[in-house]
Amino acid sequence: MKLDKSLLSGSTGLLVLKLLEDGDKYGYQMTEELRRRSDKTFELKSGTLYPLLHTLEQKGYITAWEEASDSSRPRRYYHLTDTGRKHLAEKEQEWRTYADAMVKVLKGGEGYA
Amino acid sequence: MKLDKSLLSGSTGLLVLKLLEDGDKYGYQMTEELRRRSDKTFELKSGTLYPLLHTLEQKGYITAWEEASDSSRPRRYYHLTDTGRKHLAEKEQEWRTYADAMVKVLKGGEGYA
DNA sequence: TTGACTTATGTCGATATTCGATATATCATG
DNA sequence: CATGATATATCGAATATCGACATAAGTCAA
Numbered sequence: 141m142k143l144d145k146s147l148l149s150g151s152t153g154l155l156v157l158k159l160l161e162d163g164d165k166y167g168y169q170m171t172e173e174l175r176r177r178s179d180k181t182f183e184l185k186s187g188t189l190y191p192l193l194h195t196l197e198q199k200g201y202i203t204a205w206e207e208a209s210d211s212s213r214p215r216r217y218y219h220l221t222d223t224g225r226k227h228l229a230e231k232e233q234e235w236r237t238y239a240d241a242m243v244k245v246l247k248g249g250e251g252y253a
Numbered sequence: 254m255k256l257d258k259s260l261l262s263g264s265t266g267l268l269v270l271k272l273l274e275d276g277d278k279y280g281y282q283m284t285e286e287l288r289r290r291s292d293k294t295f296e297l298k299s300g301t302l303y304p305l306l307h308t309l310e311q312k313g314y315i316t317a318w319e320e321a322s323d324s325s326r327p328r329r330y331y332h333l334t335d336t337g338r339k340h341l342a343e344k345e346q347e348w349r350t351y352a353d354a355m356v357k358v359l360k361g362g363e364g365y366a
Numbered sequence: 367t368t369g370a371c372t373t374a375t376g377t378c379g380a381t382a383t384t385c386g387a388t389a390t391a392t393c394a395t396g
Numbered sequence: 397c398a399t400g401a402t403a404t405a406t407c408g409a410a411t412a413t414c415g416a417c418a419t420a421a422g423t424c425a426a
Contacts (some may be wrong), residue, residue: 148352167405169403173362178357180350181350182354185384186403187384187406190406192383193326213402213404214389215403215404216403233418235359239355242351245291246345265412281375282374299375300415301412303377307376320410326420
């Protein structure tokens with residue numbers, strides 16, 4: 141089944157921050173883990189992920205550090221800051237509020253009309 | 254609490270079609286009913302609603318008819334077509350899939366790492 | 367009666383989000 | 397040695413939403 145990607149847009153930041161709650165991770169790893177944890181529902185594209193990570197870093201929610209490596213291209217690990225952790229908690233609450241409201245509307249309007 | 258409007262963006266079309274499932278409605282009425290049924294969580298702006306209605310009409314999901322009136326500005330009522338009804342069912346299913354995946358990710362990754 | 371508020375539909379430009387395409391580079395596997 | 401996986405990144409296009417603005421009729425109180 142082809143899913144409309146825009147159905148939950150705006151929540152990608154929340155998902156990424158949530159992944160970092162468990163510990164530092166690098167971009168590609170996040171893509172993989174998100175696919176796994178969501179049973180292939182969320183497939184983050186590189187064109188979405190990397191600009192998003194830069195934005196989250198600019199906002200102070202995450203910080204980056206580079207894995208030391210001689211030969212190959214270094215991995216950029218990201219770390220969830222205290223500010224990011226607070227922001228994540230707020231966003232999680234917001235999502236629950238929205239999801240609850242959605243359920244209410246989808247339940248039907250028989251009792252209202 | 255100020256809610257981030259973009260958190261569930263993309264689902265507005267689904268909400269509007271859902272409202273029309275109960276019967277024909279006009280734009281302003283949808284705004285009111287959506288606010289009521291969602292306990293003030295969803296507040297549809299006119300700048301969002303009217304262009305959206307025109308788009309849904311173009312796609313054949315809804316049809317419009319004007320309330321007969323001599324003096325005042327006529328209300329534009331919208332009707333859910335069969336195509337729209339099918340589309341609504343698909344979108345509802347998609348939303349449930351996404352919401353389920355969201356819950357899985359937000360549950361935490363302890364069991365995965 | 368005048369001013370404010372609600373009802374009602376609509377456009378426009380700005381902003382944000384996401385995707386697809388493209389680019390680059392390393393490593394493992396056949 | 398070519399293909400695919402790993403890994404990060406940019407760019408332009410498409411889309412969604414909002415805030416501001418415009419218009420116009422009805423209601424209600426000072």
